[in-house]
Structure formats: structure tokens, C-alpha cells
Amino acid sequence: MVSAVVLAVSVGLVSSPAPAEAASVGWLGTKGSKIVVASTGKTFTVKATSWFGMETDTCAPHGLWSITLDQGMSQIAGMGFNAIRLPFSNECLTQKKAGSVNGNLNPKLVNASPLKVMDAVIASARKYGMRVILDRHRPGSDAQSELWYTKKYSEARWISDWKMLAKRYKTNATVIGFDLHNEPRGNACWGCGERSRDWRAAAMRAGNAIHTVNPNLLMIVEGVQYGPDGSSTWWGGNLRGVATKPVTLKVKNRVVYSPHEYPSSVFDQSWFHSRDYPNNLRSVWERNWGFITSKKIAPVFVGEFGTKLQTSSDKKWLAKLTRYMKDRGVSWAYWSFNPNSGDTGGLLKDDWFTREKSKLTALKSILTPKKVAYPSAPAPAPAPQPTPPPATPGQPSTPTGGGVSSASSNGVVATMSIPSPWPGSYQAALAVTASSSVKVKAWKASWPSPRATGIQSAWGMSCSVASPGTASARVSCSGADWGLANVTAGARVDVGVIVTAPVAPTPPKLTLSATR
Numbered sequence: 001m002v003s004a005v006v007l008a009v010s011v012g013l014v015s016s017p018a019p020a021e022a023a024s025v026g027w028l029g030t031k032g033s034k035i036v037v038a039s040t041g042k043t044f045t046v047k048a049t050s051w052f053g054m055e056t057d058t059c060a061p062h063g064l065w066s067i068t069l070d071q072g073m074s075q076i077a078g079m080g081f082n083a084i085r086l087p088f089s090n091e092c093l094t095q096k097k098a099g100s101v102n103g104n105l106n107p108k109l110v111n112a113s114p115l116k117v118m119d120a121v122i123a124s125a126r127k128y129g130m131r132v133i134l135d136r137h138r139p140g141s142d143a144q145s146e147l148w149y150t151k152k153y154s155e156a157r158w159i160s161d162w163k164m165l166a167k168r169y170k171t172n173a174t175v176i177g178f179d180l181h182n183e184p185r186g187n188a189c190w191g192c193g194e195r196s197r198d199w200r201a202a203a204m205r206a207g208n209a210i211h212t213v214n215p216n217l218l219m220i221v222e223g224v225q226y227g228p229d230g231s232s233t234w235w236g237g238n239l240r241g242v243a244t245k246p247v248t249l250k251v252k253n254r255v256v257y258s259p260h261e262y263p264s265s266v267f268d269q270s271w272f273h274s275r276d277y278p279n280n281l282r283s284v285w286e287r288n289w290g291f292i293t294s295k296k297i298a299p300v301f302v303g304e305f306g307t308k309l310q311t312s313s314d315k316k317w318l319a320k321l322t323r324y325m326k327d328r329g330v331s332w333a334y335w336s337f338n339p340n341s342g343d344t345g346g347l348l349k350d351d352w353f354t355r356e357k358s359k360l361t362a363l364k365s366i367l368t369p370k371k372v373a374y375p376s377a378p379a380p381a382p383a384p385q386p387t388p389p390p391a392t393p394g395q396p397s398t399p400t401g402g403g404v405s406s407a408s409s410n411g412v413v414a415t416m417s418i419p420s421p422w423p424g425s426y427q428a429a430l431a432v433t434a435s436s437s438v439k440v441k442a443w444k445a446s447w448p449s450p451r452a453t454g455i456q457s458a459w460g461m462s463c464s465v466a467s468p469g470t471a472s473a474r475v476s477c478s479g480a481d482w483g484l485a486n487v488t489a490g491a492r493v494d495v496g497v498i499v500t501a502p503v504a505p506t507p508p509k510l511t512l513s514a515t516r
Contacts, residue, residue, distance in 0.1 A: 025037055025044065025131075025173070026038060026039050026173050027039070027173050027176070027216040028044055028176050028177070028216075028218055029218075029253045029254060030218070030253045030254060030255065030256065030298060030299050031253065032296040032298075032299075033292070033293040033294075033296045033297070033298065033299055033300070033328075033329070034299055034329065035218070035256065035299045035301075035331055038216070043329070045329065045330075045331050046082065046083050046131070046133070046176075046301055046331035046332070046333070047080065047081050047082050047083065047331070047332065047366065047367060048081055048082070048083035048084055048085045048131075048133060048331075048332065048333035048334070049076055049079075049081050049084060049085070049333060049334045049335075049336065049337045049347060050084070050085040050086075050087060050135070050304065050333055050334070050335050050336045050337065050338075051063075051072065051076070051084050051085075051086060051121075051336070051337045051338065052087045052137070052336055052338055052341070053087075053100075053338070054086060054087060054088040054089070054092055054098075054114060054117070054118065054121075055087040055088050055089040055092070055135075055137035055138045055141060056089075056141055056459075056481075057099070057141045057142075057481065058098065058099045058100040058101075058457070058459055059089075059091075059092035059095050059097075059098040059099060059114040059117070059141065060098035060099065060100060060101050060109070060114065060117050061086075061117075061121060062100070062338050062340060062459065063338060063339075063348075063352045064100065064101045064102060064105070064106050064109070065100050065101065065102045065105075065427055065457065065459070065496060065498055066102070066105075066351070066352040066353075066427065067105065067352045067353070067377075068105045068106055068375065068377050068378070069106055069109070069120055069121065069124050070124050070127070070128075070375045071374060071375055071377065072337070072352075073121075073124040073125060073127070073128045073130070074128060074372050074373060074374050074375060075337075075347075075348065075353075075355070075374070076128070076130065076337060077128040077129060077130055077370060077372045078369060078370055078371070078372035078374075079347065079355070079360060079367065079369055080367040080368045080369045080370055081130065081334075081367070082129070082130055082131060083125075083130050083131040083132065083133060083176070083333070084121075084125055084130060084131075084132055084133070084337070085132075085133045085135050085179065085303065085333040086118070086121060086132055086133065086134055086135060087135045087137030087138075087182070088114070088118065088134065088135065088136065088137060089136075089137060089138040089139065089140060089141045090136070090138075090139050090140070090153050090157060090158065090161050091138075091139070091140045091141045091153075092114040092141055093114060093115060093161055093164075093165075095113065095114050096113055097111055097112070097113060098112055098113065098114045098117045099457045100457040100458070100459050100498070101117075101457075102427070102498065104377075104378070104423075105377050105378065107378060108120065115168075118134075122169065122172065122174050122175060125174055126172075126174040128372065130174075131174055131175075131176045132174055132175050132176065133175075133176060133177045133178070133179055133218075133220065133333070134165060134175060134177075134178050134179065135179035135182060135303075136158070136161075136162070136178070136179065136180060136181050136182060137182040138182070139152065139153035139158070140152060140153065142481070144182060144183060146184065146185045146186035146187060146188055147184065147186075147187065147188055147196075147197060147199075148180070148181040148184065148199065148202050148206075155202065155205075158181075158206065159205065159206050159209050159210075162178060162180070162206060162209070162210050163209060163210060163212075163213050165178070166178070166210050166213035166214040166217060167213050167214070169214075170213065170214045173216070175217070176217070176218055177217055177218030177219065177220050177256065178210060178217055178218070178219060178220060179220040179222070179258060179303060180203050180206050180207070180219060180220065180221060180222070181199075181202075181203075181222065182222065182236065183222060183234075183235035183236035183260060184199045184222060184223070184224045184225070184235070184236055185224065185225035185235035185236065186225060188224045188225065189224060189226070189228075190223065190224050190227065190228055190238070190239075190240075190241030190242075190245065191228065191241050191244075191245035192228070199224055200221075200241065200245060200247055203219070203221045203247055204247055204248065204249060206219075207219040207221075207247070207249045207254070207255070208249055208250050208251075211249060211250065211251040211254070215251045215254075217254065218254055218255075218256050219247070219249060219254050219255055219256070220256045220257075220258045220301055220303065221247050221255060221256070221257055221258060222236035222237075222257075222258045222259065222260070222303060223236050223237050223238045223239035223240075223241075223242075223257070223258075223259050223288075223289065224236065224238050224241075225237070225238055226238060227240040227241060227288075228240065228241045228244075228245075231287075231288075233269070233284075233288050234259070234260050234261060234262060234267075234269075235260065236258070236259065236260050236303075237259040237260050237261060237288060237289070238259075238288055238289075239257050239259055239288060239289040239292060240287065240288060240289075242257060242289075242292055242297060242298075243291065243297075246297060246298070255298050256298065256299045256300070256301045256331070257289065257292050257298055257299070257300050257301070258300070258301045258302070258303035259288060259289040259300070259302060259303070260302070260303055260304040260305065261285070261302060261304070261305045261321060262304070262305065262306070262307070262343070262344075263307045263311075263313065263314040263317040263318065264311070264313045264314065264317070265307060265308060265310070265311055265313070265314050265343075266307075266343050266344070271284050272313060272317075277313075277316075278313075278316040278317060278319075278320045279320075281317065281320045281321070281324070282320070282324055285321075285324055290324070290328060293328045293329070293330055294328070299330070299331065300328070300330040300331070301330065301331040301332065301333070302321075302325060302330060302331070302332040302333070303332075303333050304333060304335040305318075305321060305332065305333075305334060305335060306334055306335035306336060306341070306343070306344035306345075306346075307344055307359075308343075308344055308345045309358055309359055309362060315362070318362050319362070322362070322363060322365050322366050323365065325366060326365055326366050332366070334347070334363065339352065339356075339494060340459075340460070340493070340494045340495075342486030342488075342491060342492075342493050343486075347359055347360065350429060350431065350494050404416065404417045405447075405509060405510045406510065407445070407509075407510040407511055407512035408512060409443070409512045409513050409514040410438065410514040410515070410516050411434060411435040411437065411438035411514070411516065412432065412433070412434050412435075412438060412440055412443055412487070412512065412514035413432070413433050413435075413512075414430050414431070414432045414433075414443070414445050414510060414512045415430065415431045415433075416428060416429070416430050416445070416447065416510045417429050418504045418505070418506075421503075421504035424500065424501075424502065425456060425498055425499060425500050425501060426498070426499055426501060426503075426504030426505075427496060427497070427498050427499075428447075428475070428496060428497050428498075428499060428504075429494065429495075429496045430445060430461075430477070430494070430495050430496065431492055431493075431494050432445075432479065432483070432487055432492065432493050432494075432495065433487075433491070433492040434487050434488060434489055434490065434491060434492075435489070435490070437489060438489055438514075438516055439488070439489060439516060440479075440484070440487045440488070440514055440515070440516060441515045441516060442478065442479065442484065442514070442515040443478065443479045443484070443487065443512065443513065443514040443515070444476060444477065444478045444479070444512070444513050444514075445461075445476070445477050445478075445510060445511065445512050446474055446475060446476040446477070446510075446511045447474065447475055447505060447509070447510050447511065448472070448473070448474050448475075448505065449465070449473050449474065449475045449499060449501050449505050450470075450471045450472070450473055450501075450503075450505075451469060451470065451471060451473055451501060451502050451503075452465050452468060452469075452473040452474075452475060452499050452500065452501035453465065453468045453469050453473075453500045453501065454468060454499075454500045455475075455497060455498070455499060455500070456498040456499070456500055457497070457498050458477065458495075458496070458497040458498070459483070459495060459496055459497075460479065460480065460481065460483025460484075460493060460494075460495030460496070461477040461478060461479060461480055461483050461495045461496075461497060462477065462478050462480040463475060463476065463477040463478075463497045463499075464476055465499070473501075475497070475499055477495075477497055479493075479495070483495040
């Protein structure tokens, strides 16, 4: 275990916790184009980042296999954020146990339900002086939906789950608002009057129902893809309909509109090819959602924006967007804190510790770092060690972990490392990259792991152990869900697994097979 003092020095921090600012600020409201402290009227600009995972099959924030919850939260606070946007799925709200949580690092979350994990996230955010926006990112954990309901998850379920959460956190002003549904798109319309697809009307039904439980919550309403005038933009990014049909709730001064914005590396929209790019961006944003603040209709919270920051176009886009948001005084949430976002990467590198300095530098005009201590991880509990079988004469002793190995197949390259060896288990991290001309249908990686007995959890992969408990035990993992879908031409995904084994491999030679 590394001490807090050493870690604090390594990330440029000091060993004093952040103040619990969330408790002193209290509930928020709106006034014109600003979010304000309800009790004082003082402007409160939300500066958030999304820490995703509770909307996936793990039902827990990603990275808790490598870091403690407080370590992640201290990083977010130290970067200068005052809030987190926490995506979740309705499916996870009913699960009995969250997955992919390292019990040695997060012992209080062992066997915890996703709701208990959510409680812990909110408590940790409060400890570090930050607020929380709950984001209904998906109905089921398998995929996003264009409408706020599906055949399996009805509108009634959507509203009842929101009311349950409103009751659960009714006395906790750390939770400032609900992002009602992530990225309405496709058939979703704004103010068209058809109950089955009118997102504005649905947001009003949900908002009014939630406010019967807690009238203090901000209702964060995203846009649609296609505006009433036929215009098209990002999923959830078209708020042109607000000009003539705003969201009106029985509780006044609680509506915040929330577009999403991304650069050409995520999707190559037409405006990125304008002759006056990037100077044309301000007019694009003004038409789609900026007018809401310019005309002081309501506050705007840019709920997602992010980039890998690898192209000249992306760098120009981010510079213009941060300047625009600062000029308009809008609130925002950067996507994402996680390093394992296929579209944008994150604010940490794959080790879940090292900061992406270039991105934080690009955000410096709207984000000011603070000195926040990086807490130590708890000492791991001793684990019983199985008695190894007699060594075969002439064979080397079993390695204890470390090193990097790579393998390639059909234009796909996988690099494997062991970032976290623990007593009785280890984490294997794989970075899978496809060349620019490859369309990957499937991939499978495997490696020998002597005396491994099983899989504790995996993310982005489906894993198993062959010949468990023997010297010839072998771990095999196949890309699954986002760990397969995001292996697109020129893209990289970071996946991982926690294996139960007496020792970690060095790692040995990695074997990879990919199908195009």
C-alpha cells in the first residue's frame, strides 16, 4: 500500500480534504438564464463530469476494480469540478448486487446493491464538497433508447423509479437535479402533441410527478434530434422548440435545458465542413440551444461534451465551445471522467490514476484545479493461499505479476498488462485496437494463468477459466457489449477482468484471434 502523502505528491496535491460545500449551499433553483442558490439567489454554475458505469451491466461506477470510491472522487474534486453527473439504468435499480467492485479496495461495497452503491457515491461526493445530478442514461443496462420508455420499461416505471429516488434523497441537498432521459432521438418529437413520442409533454408529466415528492429538485430536460422545423443535430441536442413551447411545471423556477455537443471525431456533422469553421460554431449553437440563455428563458446545462483531443478540428471545436459556455455563463458536464469511453476517452489514463493533462489544460478557462488529498487504499485483507501442486522438475517458479505483452490478429492488436495484483486475485487490463480499415465481428484473447480458479468480474468481455485450479489453467475472454461494439476502424477500447488466482502472471504470451 502506498501512503496518502506519497500519492498526494505524485499528483500535485496536499493532504487536506475538501470542505463539504454541498451541505452549506443547500437547494438550487433558477432565475432567468442562471442556476441560483434558492436561499440566497447567488449564481451557481454547475461544473460536472460524468462518472459512468451504473448504467451498464456492472451497475457500479467503472474503475472501482482499480481505485477506491474516495480516490476517484478526490481526483474529480481536485481537478476543479463541483459536481458529478451519475448515469444509471432502471434495470440496475432493482438488482441485488453490483459487479466489478474490488472488495479489497472498496470493502464496504462488497455485495452491496446498486442503490447502496448510489448512496455511497452521493456520500463521497458530499464529503468532497460536490453535488450530484442523477442521469437516467438507459432503461435496461444493455442499450440506450430513443424514447423514454420501451416494451420492457414503461413510462409508469420510468416515473415511479424517479419518484422513488426523489423520496430516497428528499433530505439530501447533495442531489440537486434529475436528468430525466438521456438523448431522446429518432421518433422523439418536441411539442408535436402525440403522447407516444412527444418528449416535451413526457418531461412535464415526469417533472410534475417528481415534484410532488421533492419540489426542490431541478428538472434537467434534454432536447431531441429533429426539431419542429425539420433541423437535425446531436441526439438530445435540438432545443429549438423551446422558443415557442417551453417546458412548464407546476413548481416554478426548476427547469434546466440540457443539450449535448460533440466534435467531428465522434460524428462528422455538416457544420464541421463549413468554409468558416470553426467560427461558424457559435451560430450553430445559438440556433439549437444558445438562444435559451440569450433570451433569458431558462438556464442551460451542456450535459455532455468531450473529445480524445487528437485532431486539429477537435482542438478548435473545444476551444470555441469552452469560450462560448464561459461567455454565456452556462453550466456543463464533461464526458467523461472514465478513461474507457470509446468515443472520447476520459480525464484519466488507463491506470485510473494519471491525469490527462492536455485535456485539463484545454479546460482551464472554465475549470480551476484545487488542492485535494488523494486518500490511501485500505490494507488488503489476508487471503488464504491454496497449496500449490508439486513443481515439475526443470520448470521455473510461477511469476508474481508485472510486464506487458501484445498479440495481433487480422488487423486487431491487443496489449495486456496487470495493473493490480492482489493476494488471491489480480486484474488484467487489455487495450484492443483495430486498424483504420478493419471492421471487427468478434475477438478473443487468452493467456495461461496457472492455478487460476475462476472469474470475479469482467467489463467489456465475457471470460472463463479452462482447467481451473491446475497448473495448465487458462483464461479466455471474448469481446462483449461495448467491448466489441466499440472496436471500430481506428478505435481503441480498454477492457478488463478480475481473476481469482494465487498469483498473477507476468503476463505470459498473449494469444489473440479476431474475425473480420
